[in-house]
Amino acid sequence: MATVKVKFRASTIPTKEGTVFYQVIHNRVARQVNTGHKLYSYEWNTPCTEIVFPPGIEDARRNYLTSLKDALHEDIHRFKSIILRLERTGENYTAEDVVNQYLTPSNTGGFMAFARDIIWQLKQIGKFRTAERYTTVINSFERFLGENDVHLDDFDSNLMVRYENFLKSSGVCPNTSSFYMRGIRAIYNRAVEKELTLQRSPFKHVYTGIDKTVKRAVPLKIIRQIRDLDLTIFPVTDFARDIFMFSFYTRGMSFIDIAYLKKKNLQNGILSYRRQKTGQLLFIKWERPMQEIIDKYDTSDTPYLLPIIKDMNMDERRQYKNAAHLVNDKLRKLGEKLGLAIPLTTYVARHAWASIAKSKNVPLGTISEAMGHDSEKTTRIYLASLDTSAVDKANSQILKAL
Template sequence: MANLTPFIHHFQKNGTARVILLLTHKSQRKKISTEVFVTRADVTKGGKIKSEGIRNEIDKIISGYRNTIIKLGFAINSMSIDDLKYAITNLSEQNIDFYEFGQEFANKMKADGRSSHKNVTATLNSLKRFCGSNSLPVNQITLDFIRRYEAWLKTTPAFRPVKKNKKSGKPDIPKPIGTRGITLYMGIIRHLLNQARLKYNDEENGIINIKVNPFLRYKMPLEQPTERTVLSVEQMRTLINAEIPSSQKRMKLARDIFLLSFYLIGMNAEDLFASKTAVKNGTITYYRSKTTGRRKDRAKIIVRVEQEANELVKNYADKEGERLFQFYKRYATTSNFTVALNKGLEQLAGYLTLPKITFYSARHTWATLAANECRINIYTIHKALNHVDTKMQITKTYIREDFRDIWDANRQVIDLLKH
């Protein structure tokens, strides 16, 4: 049987010392740090802990580690001391804090350049409001907890500053986040729980630290599809041919980037803003940021730059070559970039008497024209939009990568807009 013994290594200048556990296994030793500290008054001259409170705290830690060792059973005989140390320090029963785990996950997403880290942080902040505390033991996230949280989301206004309505001058009182927001938050919680189980559970050795799995029985609320404005062929022609006064720089930028996205098969704002790539052999290769973490191919797509897009690509190219486009020099974040585009598009719609559009309308318009006007098959559109396709993942591993079908589809859609 492996053995664990507490000892005091040395005292720091501030008069405290960390309690270390000495793990002995197969005549080898490894140190395991704890978060328990003592002062000189807490230990005897021989270095033994005399404070009963600290001894109890250490005993709890050792007890958790020993329970893991017992659960490992005969498997311990084939484990090195490094394997054993990893098992008991990463898989031992512990009070896993969901907020702490979730924020670490969000920080990693941010470091990887994924803007969806903001959604994870927003979900964690919402949970903190619901619970009224800054700590959430993961095993408290039961089916009942999830149902109560959903009921709270449906009735509790979103947490944001009250602003005055521009038209009425009256304050816009925040409303609950709605079905789409609830579905987003629940999906994030489910994903975080799955990731936590991968880290803290070891089913093969019978170590189940995270016992809850509420989403086996919880049903997501039915989400109503968001109505997006889609422009017709004639409206797109109006947008393309519009004479915009040189003084209206925001409108011109918004029109240009809307068309740039459309010509590049709905390339979204984050990828236009952040992609570190270059035009090569008349194509742009990039990895769609929204889904890159959910795909084995990292959501890779190669888009051919059509003639209609050439001038826009050149005008907004990053001359230093650090990124594909220069937008990062004008705006500090993708969010600021998107807000500026949407404000410009709102002005542009009024100026041209078009329906109210947002930047994402370019992507929806491309897909709708492809399906309804060009009669392009839905699979090609799905591929062109670079969506997650779990059903086709295995099949796609047998097929050599080729994007010519979506290039042909894009050419058909752009040709629609010619007079």
């Protein structure tokens, strides 16, 4: 079986960047593919054959190296997929065949190959969140396909119905199934736009809508209970609780926005930040409970307001994702101890703030603006599943009248 490795060739001039390339070997014949990317020698670990982040690296360079590291990983995965397909044919092939299929991925007609190419392109232009969403989607689709890719011309409604049935049998809820379907549809439509296949409307018989979400808010008394817990001897859970409360104090700020808050975002008693999801600029009056949380933690070695991204020499996005997993895991366990009927996560703080604001008769437009929604319609949808007390009261009155 052919093998593929990432290689680095240093420049003959010490102050200049070297080149990164792939080496494909089959039957003792080697072929090289230039990636077009450059690195300095101190950014490459030869024994481990991987990119490293040197101390004191600037943000722009760190972002470039992170993007390149992800791109190399995706490319190696694509190479291995090509090799597996060639192996399964049972026919002889050469290292040159592997390289040719890699250089012309669309000619293979495979959806997964095309999808990974799109993800690589998104990372190259800095659209990491879209790339991550597409990666989650195709990982699910790959579990359905197994080791087989599907030709773009074979992408039809029968295939997607089978995939939907696979998701249902795996216990996936309708909204998650719809999320996967809409992601695959977005990738498929890109292939149609590139005229790699004809539009066959493969999603016409599967669910791509959005159901009402299960109520994820908690009342004010639960928020108080969470705030007043003595978690001194459980520092990690204490930190998770502080992040939850900070989100609530800041009108339901999402975890990713909290993670990337910098000290410079707080000026003259106003916290300003731009939502990662929408790019909308929001302003929050700085209140005493927010400062009390900030004062608990030492962030003198970082530009960030809270100790979520703590190591400036490591990938910031990976630190944020690891912290999100840890915080939500601790909150979930905390919620179980409190006997909550719903899983406690940082997102519950956002729902709770909106629900409590509604119960206090805060105008819909004010709630919408506070949460950074793009329209009141979004806020209506958001609040629709949070408070059923009026309906429950009406039902109770009807039953009492029997």
